[in-house]
Amino acid sequence: MRGRGGYLLSKVGWALLTIFVVVTFNFILFRVLPGDPAKAGIRDPRLNPDAQAALTIRFGLDKPTFLNFESGDPFDSQYFAYLGALAQGDLGQSYAFRDREVGDMLGHALVNTIILILPAQLIAIVIGILLGLLAAWRRGSSLDVSALIFSLFTWSLPTFFLGIILLFLGAQWFGLPTAGRSTIGAEYASFIDEWLDIGRHLLLPTLTFTLVLLGEYMLIMRSSVIDIFSEDYILTAKAKGLSTYRIIKDHAMRNAMLPMVTLIALNLGFSVSGAIQVESVFSWPGIGALTVQAVGQRDYPVLQGAFLLLALAVVIANLIAELIYGWLDPRVTEA
Amino acid sequence: MRPTPRTTFALLVTLGLVLAACGTSQSSTQPSGSAAASSGASAVPVTGGKLRIGIGGSPDSLNPGNGLLSESYTLYELVYDTPISLAADGSFQPELATDWSVAADGETWTMTIRDDVTFHDGTPLTADDIVFTLELYRDTADFPYLPSYSDVFDSITAPDPTHVVIHTDGQIGNFEARMVFDYILPKHIWETVDDPVAFDNAEMIGSGPFKLVENQQDEFTRLGANRDYWGPVPNVDEVIFQTFSNADARVAALENGDVDMITEFPATAVKALRDTDNVNVMIADPVSVSLRDYFFNVVDPENCPTDEGGVCSGHPALRDVTVRKALATAVDKQQIIDVAELGLGTPGLSFVGAGQGDFYASEVSDYTYDPAAANAMLDAAGYLDTNGDGIRECPSGADCGPTGDLTFRFNYADDIDSAPREADLLQGMWEAIGVKIEIQGLDPDTLTSVCCPTFDYDIMLWGWGGDPDPAFLMGVTLCSEISSGFSETGYCNPDYDALYDQQGVEPDHAARVDIFHQMQQILIDDVPYIIPYYQSNVQAYRTDTFTGWDESLGPLGLEDPSSLSVVSQAQ
Numbered sequence: 001m002r003g004r005g006g007y008l009l010s011k012v013g014w015a016l017l018t019i020f021v022v023v024t025f026n027f028i029l030f031r032v033l034p035g036d037p038a039k040a041g042i043r044d045p046r047l048n049p050d051a052q053a054a055l056t057i058r059f060g061l062d063k064p065t066f067l068n069f070e071s072g073d074p075f076d077s078q079y080f081a082y083l084g085a086l087a088q089g090d091l092g093q094s095y096a097f098r099d100r101e102v103g104d105m106l107g108h109a110l111v112n113t114i115i116l117i118l119p120a121q122l123i124a125i126v127i128g129i130l131l132g133l134l135a136a137w138r139r140g141s142s143l144d145v146s147a148l149i150f151s152l153f154t155w156s157l158p159t160f161f162l163g164i165i166l167l168f169l170g171a172q173w174f175g176l177p178t179a180g181r182s183t184i185g186a187e188y189a190s191f192i193d194e195w196l197d198i199g200r201h202l203l204l205p206t207l208t209f210t211l212v213l214l215g216e217y218m219l220i221m222r223s224s225v226i227d228i229f230s231e232d233y234i235l236t237a238k239a240k241g242l243s244t245y246r247i248i249k250d251h252a253m254r255n256a257m258l259p260m261v262t263l264i265a266l267n268l269g270f271s272v273s274g275a276i277q278v279e280s281v282f283s284w285p286g287i288g289a290l291t292v293q294a295v296g297q298r299d300y301p302v303l304q305g306a307f308l309l310l311a312l313a314v315v316i317a318n319l320i321a322e323l324i325y326g327w328l329d330p331r332v333t334e335a
Numbered sequence: 336m337r338p339t340p341r342t343t344f345a346l347l348v349t350l351g352l353v354l355a356a357c358g359t360s361q362s363s364t365q366p367s368g369s370a371a372a373s374s375g376a377s378a379v380p381v382t383g384g385k386l387r388i389g390i391g392g393s394p395d396s397l398n399p400g401n402g403l404l405s406e407s408y409t410l411y412e413l414v415y416d417t418p419i420s421l422a423a424d425g426s427f428q429p430e431l432a433t434d435w436s437v438a439a440d441g442e443t444w445t446m447t448i449r450d451d452v453t454f455h456d457g458t459p460l461t462a463d464d465i466v467f468t469l470e471l472y473r474d475t476a477d478f479p480y481l482p483s484y485s486d487v488f489d490s491i492t493a494p495d496p497t498h499v500v501i502h503t504d505g506q507i508g509n510f511e512a513r514m515v516f517d518y519i520l521p522k523h524i525w526e527t528v529d530d531p532v533a534f535d536n537a538e539m540i541g542s543g544p545f546k547l548v549e550n551q552q553d554e555f556t557r558l559g560a561n562r563d564y565w566g567p568v569p570n571v572d573e574v575i576f577q578t579f580s581n582a583d584a585r586v587a588a589l590e591n592g593d594v595d596m597i598t599e600f601p602a603t604a605v606k607a608l609r610d611t612d613n614v615n616v617m618i619a620d621p622v623s624v625s626l627r628d629y630f631f632n633v634v635d636p637e638n639c640p641t642d643e644g645g646v647c648s649g650h651p652a653l654r655d656v657t658v659r660k661a662l663a664t665a666v667d668k669q670q671i672i673d674v675a676e677l678g679l680g681t682p683g684l685s686f687v688g689a690g691q692g693d694f695y696a697s698e699v700s701d702y703t704y705d706p707a708a709a710n711a712m713l714d715a716a717g718y719l720d721t722n723g724d725g726i727r728e729c730p731s732g733a734d735c736g737p738t739g740d741l742t743f744r745f746n747y748a749d750d751i752d753s754a755p756r757e758a759d760l761l762q763g764m765w766e767a768i769g770v771k772i773e774i775q776g777l778d779p780d781t782l783t784s785v786c787c788p789t790f791d792y793d794i795m796l797w798g799w800g801g802d803p804d805p806a807f808l809m810g811v812t813l814c815s816e817i818s819s820g821f822s823e824t825g826y827c828n829p830d831y832d833a834l835y836d837q838q839g840v841e842p843d844h845a846a847r848v849d850i851f852h853q854m855q856q857i858l859i860d861d862v863p864y865i866i867p868y869y870q871s872n873v874q875a876y877r878t879d880t881f882t883g884w885d886e887s888l889g890p891l892g893l894e895d896p897s898s899l900s901v902v903s904q905a906q
Contacts, residue, residue, distance in 0.1 A: 054476040058532065097552070098477075099398050099535040105552070164583065171587040178584035178593065184555045185385050185548075185575050283580040285553040293553075296750070298780055 011322050015315045022311040023086065026304050027079055031065055059095060082304070091308075092301035096294070102305040105290065110309065113286030115181065116278065117271045119202065120209035125264060127210075128217025133248065133256075135218065136225035147218060155215030163208045163281035170204045177201050179283035205282040209275065213267065220263055224256040231255075254328060261324050269317030272310055380903035385573040386881055389585040389594040393553045393578040398536040399518040400471070400478035405800075406576070408516075413558055413574070413899065415518035415541035418446055418465060418499075419511050421803055425622060425692030427511040431465065431519060431542075432499075441506040441842060446499045451565050454521045455546040462493035467522035469501070477532045483807075484513040506840040508847045512804035544569055544900050553578055570883070570903035589614060589875055596876035602677035605873065613879040620681060621872045624688030624801040624808070627680075627751075629666075629761070629865040631659055634790045634825020640818035646791040647825070650736040650743050652729055653793060657716040658741070659862035663702040664709040665768045671760055672868045675753035679873060683866030685855040686801065686808040690869070693848050694805045696855040709768045720769050727769035742771040746785065747796035749776035754796055757867070761796075788820045795823070798870075805851050809835060812863055826863035880905055 056062050060081055068076040085092055091102035131151070135144040154162075170176035177183070181201055188194040228234060229252065237247045276288030283289075287306060294302040394407040399415065402408055420430040432446040452460040472478060473485040485491075490502040507513070521540050528534045539547040544566060545558035556576045560569040577594060579585035586604045588594045590611055600608070609616050632649030639647035652658050668682040684701055687694045713719075717730030718741060726742060729735035736742070745761070747754040758774045765772060772794065777785070785791045801808040810816065813835055814827035831854060838850040858864065876884055883902045 050476055051479045051482070055479075058477055093533065096403075097395055098401050098532055099396055100552070108552070167581075167584055168587065171584075171591050175591050178587045178591075179389075179579045179581070180554065180577060184387070184577055185557050185573055281581050281584070283578060283584055285551075285578075289553065289580065 015319050026307045091305040096297040096299045102301045109287045109290040120206045124210045124213035132218045132221025135222045151215035151218040154211045159277040224259050228252045265317045265321030269314035272313040380570045384904035386571045387575045387594040389579045389597040391599045397539045411518045413545040414543045419514035421515045442503045444501045448497045454542050455540050461496040462499045464522045466491045466493045468520045508841040569900040595880045602679045608875045616875045618871050620690030625870040627798050640788045643788040648791050650793045651734040661709040661712040667704040668867045675756045679871045680868035683868045685858045687805045688869045696852040706767045726771045743793035745772035745774045745794045748779045787823050824863040831857045
């Protein structure tokens, strides 16, 4: 296991193992909680007993959890049924929405979440990096101080609170919509009109999410660049008479980006779930909202699917970060 | 989508930071009557327009058999027809069935079916579709609610395309009520479905005044007017239900005109909405009662359903009806309504709500709030505070639970927003009569597991949403339901059970109403439950975008599609 190929292989192997552990852990986690899923899953805990019994059988909840010692087949259990279906890409049927496939529900929610987080992440990353760079470069100036205060403020602001305030201001002063992805049932004169409408709907949630993310990116970037500026090779570059632009572009940026790559990758992975608060405030039907709803209903299939997806997002984002790391800093692959 | 410029003052009102003292109530009551009574000045309603309604939830299924949420039932009411419908005043009206009658044996019902009804795909609706639907609902045990309406039909036949004959297993007293949730499905589509529970019914072909245009779970549902409807055709082109999971966003959307109507908004928003121009607020008792309850573990150890996991650890003193009466007398229902629900409720009596017409036993008198009388009752029964710690002990020699005094466990469902406040209020009210409660909130699932049929609790706070017909909720207190988990209290009174059986077979409405009144009296006398209040329905709508809102339909609100059929775009 040497060199780039081995590095890649071991990283992918660890990622797969992590996912398997997550799958099993999710399965156990929801079942050690008190209560009867056959009742909770169908939302109405006071459902009539006949319907409860029928639904229990429908979802296989009458079977043993892990191993079946009673019938001849020890693998006729909830756990192995779940693993078997999962291997075929089948996430099962929701308990709460009995005529819906978990895969469809998650797919739809994931698209919504990506529409929400991707623009916000991109804007936050670009502005955060530029602002951090600028602040580090003009360290101690009034620009640095104001950027610092602004970033600390937005970073520490509770997402939910910021969202509610922006919602009120936007709705009252600018007549911006308070929920949804676009005006429902609208007929657009042109393609541009449609995108303008979507843009209006995205404005408030994106702004909220951007502000929340921005501070962290700016602060990490600033301190990272300040660290690099004190390195000997920057001094050397200065001594060679290189322009500030060349120093930043060729010498500082690549090194300063190392911690940023980690942060961005982690944030991207976690923001699939981290949009919960923004989604709640703006009634955005994404993964976060779906997960919260499923927790309330103890909808095991949806929860297992959602947690698997969240774990996948984090694991894959980390994997990508490791690979980019290897490219940015070849020393990593030799280690 | 009109951006409405607003002042900071208006914003603060919305935030509830300013208590505007000049609020005038705009909700008016009109005599119930024809739908056209309040349709405004315009004689000919404008056709067209998209009516947008902001709701808190989202229909959980387009398949009527699977629906659990009220949002789903609103949708079914609009897209499907039922044989008989329930009108705003609580009376039963012909819908697909033009008339119905029972034969001399009291068990054979015949309905005459309209011959001018077509499904949204153009196929005619006949008696065959009704037979198919009723059998499907009856025989699909995994449908959560609908099977219970047709469970006593032992044969359903269609001798010809316009008649349905139903034979019941014994006489029944609520035939009409059993017909109002039977959404008639097209047989030609549903007969090809292998597993009706797994069927998503994405096309949702019905025969109602609206047809499905588009549905996006948790986002919106678009319904278009059915221009070929046999009954009154809606004036609007489209009705759009949009989900706003955040209640404040829902209120803001009505204020800036993004939606024309909202339902279920926080009590705190009522005042602000009343002060908003061109917005009308309606508060009414729903026909399907929604109630809060405080109930006692009264299960007799002899009735403990040990085979079903019964623990029956309830405090023995709660099985003494005097203690329960004293607890009921010490509860100030109006204060609970004012504090916990900000006044949006009416004091409760029993399982039948004030919006349920003549079923509500208005002549039965409830316990009047009187802490002194409650104290006297406990004193007289020998519950005295012998050790001076402020909590009463049981009469000497009596089993008095683990603490040896009147200390009760008190659990509430933590998904009820007002529950913690109500629990605090109760703690204070009962402390005044020497009773202590130890409060603990539990998620509904855990609450179920300690509730029933386990009976491992003392007092619980929860709630019920009922049917327009009282038979469903009144069945909660039957002896036979103790082991099924449906009975929450373990209450058992043979007199009550006998009356319940009697109403089930009583074909005469007035006689049946009388039986339900007697049963409500028994529940008041025996106090297995304290019903502090019935929740009110709240709705608000804009008067500048659409007109013709029928306020006489208040109690039904959105449950009745006719209100959405009569509104029209403002001129």
